[in-house]
Amino acid sequence: MDAYEELVRLHQALAQRVAYVVLGSEAEAQDAAQEAFVKAYYALGSFRAGASFRAWLMAIVRNEALNRARSASRRTTLATRVAEDRSSGAAAPTPEAAILAAERGAELGAALGSLAPRDRAVIALRYFEELSEKEMAVALGCRPGTVKSRLSRALSKLRGALSEDEEVAP
Amino acid sequence: MSLPDDRLEAELSALGPMLTWPEPGDLAPAVSERLRAGRRAWGSRRWALVAAAALVLLLAAGSLTALPGLRRAVADWLGLPGVRVERVESGRDLPSPAATPELGSRVSLAEAAAAVPYNFVRPKSVRNLEVYLDGEAVTLVSRAPSGDIELLITQFEGTLDRELVAKVLPPGSRLRGVVIGGRQGYWIAGDPHTVLYLDPFGEIRENTVRLAGNTLLWQRGGLTLRLEVGADLRRALLIARSLK
Numbered sequence: 001m002d003a004y005e006e007l008v009r010l011h012q013a014l015a016q017r018v019a020y021v022v023l024g025s026e027a028e029a030q031d032a033a034q035e036a037f038v039k040a041y042y043a044l045g046s047f048r049a050g051a052s053f054r055a056w057l058m059a060i061v062r063n064e065a066l067n068r069a070r071s072a073s074r075r076t077t078l079a080t081r082v083a084e085d086r087s088s089g090a091a092a093p094t095p096e097a098a099i100l101a102a103e104r105g106a107e108l109g110a111a112l113g114s115l116a117p118r119d120r121a122v123i124a125l126r127y128f129e130e131l132s133e134k135e136m137a138v139a140l141g142c143r144p145g146t147v148k149s150r151l152s153r154a155l156s157k158l159r160g161a162l163s164e165d166e167e168v169a170p
Numbered sequence: 171m172s173l174p175d176d177r178l179e180a181e182l183s184a185l186g187p188m189l190t191w192p193e194p195g196d197l198a199p200a201v202s203e204r205l206r207a208g209r210r211a212w213g214s215r216r217w218a219l220v221a222a223a224a225l226v227l228l229l230a231a232g233s234l235t236a237l238p239g240l241r242r243a244v245a246d247w248l249g250l251p252g253v254r255v256e257r258v259e260s261g262r263d264l265p266s267p268a269a270t271p272e273l274g275s276r277v278s279l280a281e282a283a284a285a286v287p288y289n290f291v292r293p294k295s296v297r298n299l300e301v302y303l304d305g306e307a308v309t310l311v312s313r314a315p316s317g318d319i320e321l322l323i324t325q326f327e328g329t330l331d332r333e334l335v336a337k338v339l340p341p342g343s344r345l346r347g348v349v350i351g352g353r354q355g356y357w358i359a360g361d362p363h364t365v366l367y368l369d370p371f372g373e374i375r376e377n378t379v380r381l382a383g384n385t386l387l388w389q390r391g392g393l394t395l396r397l398e399v400g401a402d403l404r405r406a407l408l409i410a411r412s413l414k
Contacts, residue, residue, distance in 0.1 A: 026192035128186035
């Protein structure tokens with residue numbers, strides 16, 4: 001049991017982040033991640049040593065979060081924080097550039113939040129958690145060849161959501 | 171306006187750190203509590219087996235159910251922290267022995283002593299020991315003139331919080347209980363076996379140590395020790411008892 005606690009602690013931040021992108025709620029993300037860890041424990045027999053544990057676990061987290069999200073097509077807002085003062089380096093952006101970046105971040109966060117939970121999960125796993133394509137295949141439960149098309153479908157929906165916002169804007 | 175994919179991808183990669191992420195909660199206590207509750211509901215005997223064997227079953231799925239006699243033995247091995255022993259039905263799935271076992275980085279005795287929070291023991295009579303450090307596990311190696319490893323001793327603090335080691339025994343190996351310093355130990359003789367462990371990033375790694383395949387596992391104080399030697403049990407016990 002103690003060894004499993006160790007595994008939970010090593011992966012819990014990742015699990016909660018992915019669940020949070022799918023569910024848009026901190027409390028629900030925690031519940032989903034907790035449930036996923038319990039399920040993962042009983043499913044350990046199906047994990048093959050030598051494979052990526054992280055990717056295997058993410059498949060369980062994603063399923064758990066999607067099952068909970070299924071009840072409603074939830075639109076959520078993934079809030080961004082104002083870019084922190086990065087004054088340490090010479091490459092610090094000008095105030096104007098920082099504001100633009102923050103605005104663009106907010107725009108992207110909102111567009112992402114408007115996607116279906118399934119597409120949000122794909123994007124979170126690839127771009128926020130930086131899973132490799134091979135790990136993505138495990139986490140999505142698909143063939144490696146299918147990962148690209150799943151990603152590109154999610155990206156194209158995101159692009160659609162972004163341009164919708166633009167049309168509304170003055 | 172439509173962005174090219176690579177531009178959008180770059181923006182998404184930059185977005186991750188900008189999002190306001192909730193502070194992650196510590197799920198471990200709640201998960202443990204639920205697993206313990208499952209254990210009460212399920213029957214403690216069976217649960218103890220699952221707890222003991224779960225991570226081993228990564229490699230040896232199904233073999234426990236096929237070998238009922240082994241179940242009790244695995245439960246009994248719970249007394250050795252950090253170590254799991256399991257027998258597989260076939261050696262086919264085992265990786266071939268690594269030419270150079272992954273022992274960690276080569277360090278001096280003094281460097282190892284400074285790096286780990288415990289006093290490690292060593293065979294005083296053996297000269298020219300190579301010392302390797304992997305996390306907080308220290309491995310001492312003695313080589314024959316040919317360069318082959320003839321003695322290998324790995325030790326670490328055997329708390330399950332830190333380390334998980336499992337041995338997967340192929341059919342050609344034998345296991346017997348021994349007593350060292352009044353504590354239960356195990357002697358594994360025969361074919362090479364695989365070690366499973368948890369790395370600092372939470373990934374489960376495996377390696378197969380190439381030796382004559384004879385291993386002594388035991389505990390001493392808070393340490394778990396693994397001695398691999400191309401000799402018989404009598405000599406292994408002599409070495410084990412001579413460690414200071």
